[in-house]
Amino acid sequence: MKKLTLAATILASLSLAACSSNQGLERIDSDFASLDNDSDGYISKVEADDDSIWGHFSNIDTNMDNEISRQEFNTYMKLNNGKVATDSEVSESAFKAEIAKFDKIESSFASLDNDSNGYISVVEGNDDDISNHFGYMDKNQDKRISKSEFMGYIKKYGNAVAEDDALEAIKHS
Known part of the structure; x- marks a missing residue:
């Protein structure tokens, strides 16, 4: 019985952590072009530090090169549609x-x-x-x-x- 209770407690903790992973983060309400201030095709940490994307930066920068490419941005927005995007839905159209x-x-x-x-x-x-x-x-x-x-x-x-x-x-x- 103790093992079952322990397993249920661990499972509940993991579920709460997974559900709240985006909680507390500011919603991304900008499109890529408006965040890419120098128009080089990438969002640097400097460009992101005063925008709503800052809290998401490490999650979006999947290759950890300290820049967000358009592809990384679009992938993140697709995976988190409704959680982080307020006015942009990434799609082919x-x-x-x-x-x-x-x-x-x-x-x-x-x-x-x-x-x-x-x-x-x-x-x-x-x-x-x-x-x-x-x-x-x-x-x-x-x-x-x-x-x-x-x-x-x-x-x-x-x-x-x-x-x-x-x-x-x-x-x-």
Whole structure:
């Protein structure tokens, strides 16, 4: 009987801890773009420390690199929908609506890769008006866009994100 009581007590404690894991945390009521103050595709601890996201930072930063990527942010928001998000629900249609606001990518990969090293860096991206798309394209979060990431993004979203020159390069790849 004592073992049963002990097991029930432990189970109840664990349940309470699991249920209250987000309790006391301020609700995240901002979208990624408004938190990414320097528009580099990542939310740093400095950018987060005065926003509602600060209390969630360590939970969102799953790879523990002290930055939150757009992918980490979106994943966290999806998993905690209703618990932390007040005005944003991350879904494919919301994503498409967000990227529709961005300037379309006008250039081919080769013309964006200024140093011809096979990658578009954050600096090259900022110089060529793809900064809003950068965090979405950088799938492996290495802070540079490979030709494969670039082509995959444009293939997936087509003329919603790209203009003729960029689309033409995809057709010939």
